Amino acid sequence: MPRLYPAFKYTVIALWACFVAGPFMWAATTSFKDANAVQGGATYLPWLQYEPTATGWRNIFGGSGGVDVLGPFLNSALVTVAASAISLVLGSLAAYGLSRFRYRAGFVKNSDIVFFFVSQRIMPPVVLVVPFFYLLQVAGLLDTVPGLVIVTVALLLPIAVWVMVDFFNGIPREIDEMAMLDGCNPLTAFTRAILPNSLPGLTVAAMFCAVFGWNDFFFAFRLTFTEIQTLPQAIVALNSSIPPWWTLSAAALFGISPLVLLAIWVERYLSKGNLSGAIR
């Protein structure tokens, strides 16, 4: 029985890994196929079962019949990085305030304010798109990168606040008190004593922001038209009545690559030891 358990455990893990990795494998093989190879049953082994070609990959970088996704890629990167950075700065400041000071306005308390932030994400995005459209139009920011950055900040800020409030609550108040005894005011206590200790929390928040910002299709789709296009829009635009699966696969793999690299790089900051007992 004790030997059976590891066998069972690793079987389950292996099955789950196949389930998760399957679509990526499928996309990876398909991206090297052409119209002929895609039709006529599933094939997986290059050279043996089909002749690999780079048509799909050429198509997404300006090849004939495709589009250049590099421009949309840069737009997406710009919007995601800018919005994440703004959200992290504003979010951690807000979170620090909500974690350390007590606010009261009638029956509204700190926990209500935090919930208010989070509730922005509970709302269906469709509810927000018309007001966003109207506001951006009034400000003349429709179809511009700054407009999209503002909207994305509105989407990411709740996540940053939520993650950071939780993290700051885990940092003992004594650290702040200590910093003030050592000669800091509340702001320098935050920037010099608390923030440098918050790298794991900031990493988690940044990761969430990057994922949500990068994956946003709906708002970019509704709030931009001709001038600006983000990567998810560009990928969707590749589709046609006869789906070019090879091009779509290549575009999808290219689209997720920054997040995969980011996850691999960030993973070491997220190890358990780094998060638990982060302070003492």
Added chain:
Amino acid sequence: MARLDLADVGHSYVPDAAEERWALKPLRLTFEDARTYALVGPSGCGKSTLLGILSGLVTPSRGRVLFDGADVTDLPTKARNIAQVFQFPVIYRSMTVYDNLAFPLRCRRWDRARIDAKVRQVAEALDLGGRLRQQARRLTADDKQLISLGRGLVRDDVAALLMDEPLTTIDPQLKFTLRRKIREITEQFRPTVIYVTHDQYEAMSFAQELLVMDGGRVVQQGTPEQLFEAPSSTYVGWFIGSPPMNFLTVEHAREGLSLGGRPLAAAWDAPQVTARPQVGIRPEYVRIVTEPGANTFPARLRGVQDHGAQRVLEVDLAGQPVRAKVPREDGVPGVEEFLVHLPRTKILPYVDGRLATLP
């Protein structure tokens, strides 16, 4: 270093609470320059509130706080120049030992050379000299606590060094070493020290003066000897000393007091304001004797506790429990009934829980 005065200072965490329920009842206190004080008392007695008021982390509901005569009640923590060591080691994890020690000085914008000299001096005194370049978070808990202490000592102009149960989280074996180190350091740097603890040994071995607190009040202030020899109330007698002071209910007799029908002579007579006053005697002074005499009573053995070099005998004296602390080599009486002598000068009369005044 400074002399700290609390003038009519009290605090309530709940606004508009009745004064009886304040965490710290209004009090008047003076901490003299370059002396070490220990605040002792059970959890929730107001010790930490008092520290918070001194450091400025708590603004008192009432009263003024004076440092060397200057009113600092409304000054923020930063401006008070107080150093504090917390219950568990508080260090800046992202910094090296050196940067941790230098942080308070950098906050005060000292120049680099002066910071360097001071940090090295303090690190040397704390035996951290060889580890200045290490990441502070990689140190053991007691070394981290030394850093906390060091950060308080680098500023040679601090008004006072407050320690809030600094040895609570330290391993018992290391406690002794660290306590001695803290003592050495405070003798070397001579700050005004206020040391909070619930451990009376720590308090007695560390401080020149003790303040016993209960229910938001200072119930007695004095040297360790005064608190041991003459507790001002049954509470202090019970709180200071291990095992606590014995308290026996006695009766007024025609001359003096009586216990179980036999005359009992105390250090001085209790005023006849209650029918049943109490007398207190430390277990250290209760003696097992063989010869009958004055202040000698028959007793019955109830139990024995082993305290290492000493034994605590629990005896029944005229129907009341009394504890006697006797050296181990004296042995336990072989018979169940024996005689116990209470030396007259060590028997203190208490009325309504307070030490009776000399007539």
